[in-house]
Amino acid sequence: MTTAVQVKKLTMVQAVTDAMRTMLEEDESVLVLGEDVGINGGVFRATDGLIGQFGEDRVIDTPLAESGIVGTSIGLAVNGFRPIVEMQFLGFIYPAFNQLMTHATRMRQRSMGRFTVPMVVRAPYGAGVKAPEIHSDSVEALFTHIPGLKVVVPSNAYDAKGLLIASIEDPDPVLFLEPMRSYRSSRTEVPEEKYSIELGKAAYVKKGHDVTVLTWGAMVSDTVKAVEKYEEKYEATCDVIDLRTLYPLDKDVIAESVRKTGRAVIVHEAPSAGGVNGDVISVINDTAFFYLKAPIQKVTGFDTPVPVYSLEREYLPSSDKIIHAINMTLSY
């Protein structure tokens, strides 16, 4: 078979749009809702052109009310639709936390499967784009702690399309986090056709022998750059793993890599305390403890509010810090 797959080079935000367009075309029950998602095409243009193609009954500009958007989407989802909700920024999701925590994620169990909420909440997040305060928060761990919610973070255009399609097709609520810094920072080849990437599966970004570096979102490209710098200068080589789904974690890939290397470094831009790093360490503890040659290192943001932009470069894990952590684990 030599059927040519049509491929385009897309930015991540274009791939997000492409995934929504694909699903809006395929499934009449799919809706897009949010603030400014219609005529304006979203503040990041993630929904650009969708209202023209699908109309305002399916691509819906809502009132400015996050709890209202998520709460009404629960009603829509229970009653036969598949809403894709856009939070303008993850830092604006706090008013909707109640609806996610107390209803969206509990409805299936509270009704023993009678009422279900097949809904995706998309949210741009993370520091590094000089956004005003609150806009850059990286609070994924608040959501990995909610039972009944999957948390997905792509780091490139190809994954963004496949993971978003899988999230839309998932029968349960999914929080889909889009690292703003990666929206337009690169292009990846993306097939025009529909495809999906199974949730809960991590990806090797590169392979090595001596240290496993685990990360996600915008920190993937920063980590790869730091690791390349490191490998140019030192002998050792690294596995770099993009976790892609933060709940549930891919325990098999984490175990496989750490058993091979015996050393692990976790890199995330969110505050350390109560962060996803703890869950990753727990998986390593359960699956690869006897293979460890050194304590697990972590490189994270500070336990401080994500700062306004004059200081955000200080806040984000730097190449130096990542390299330092790799050195620490190797020199133990």
Next chain:
Amino acid sequence: MLERFPITQYINEEGELVRQDIKEGLSLDLIKIFYEKMLRARMMDKKCVNLQRQGRIGTYVQYEGQEAAQVGSALAIEEGDWMFPSYRDHAATMTFGHSLRNLLLYWVGRIEGGIPPEGKNIFPPAVPIASQLLHATGAAWAEKKKNTDRVSLVYFGDGATSEGDFHEGLNFASVFKAPVVFFNQNNGYAISVPTEKQMNSKTIAQKGLGYDIPSIRIDGNDILAVFMETQKAVERARSGEGPTLIEAVTWRYGAHTTADDPSKYRDQSESDRRRTTTDPLLRLERYLKQQNSWDEEWLASIEQKITDEINTALAEMDDVPEAEIEQLFNHVFEKPTWTIEQQREHHMSIKRGQV
């Protein structure tokens, strides 16, 4: 605002018909059905309070005094419509078809208790305050998108109107013309906080003005007013005219829950007075007596019927096998995650003594 939103009444406290325009639709048979449904709700409520006192069910949320508001409104919707109760609205859900068995199971902490009979769109009771207004709006909006004439009826108390979700629910319903009836039961207290500390506005109905939602204030202890006015709101919604806000002014005789002591924050003699004045059942009894249609034998027969029904439900509650441990892990996701599977296996192996 009190003049702008007068309390609509059909039958007054003395049991006199104060609106002649409805006399044709007001058969004695209908009044007797209303009475029976309210008596059923009241007897069930009293039974539940007793069961809690005996330790047979957990903390319970009673509604005695609010039967007209709940029963009258629930009778105004039909199968296929949606009902979104709060935790105080079992008189509404049992009237709409929720089984007494599951109602009891809810209060013994069983998941099954939140599940309505097949074909009945009744949500599990919302425990957070006002969050359900948005679900009702969303489900109603979905019906509109599907071009049906189905509607949502959602219940909430006076305290709920202070929450953001109340305002967001009204706003979304207004903007998208969702076929939803917002049914407020203003019983004067949000646990211990009286209405005048809850809001500076004189009525809840007036809050609909800000959203251009037709809003009315009714005597929530007058089941005729509740039924007729809710029916009008339901018809408005069915015909595509959008949402309505109803403020039903009522009173809870008892405590907020069986764990609450209302004598700390209000004069309970008001409840005693109301049992002889505004009571929703007494009002219909007075009306029927004035029509020379009160019949003690009939009363005895429906009391017996209801007692039998409640006893059957109670026996069913007692017969339900213990909750399966597996329920902890089931239905969190359609397909459990590996973490849940692992936790289930570990927990069960310890239970079986294998660890």
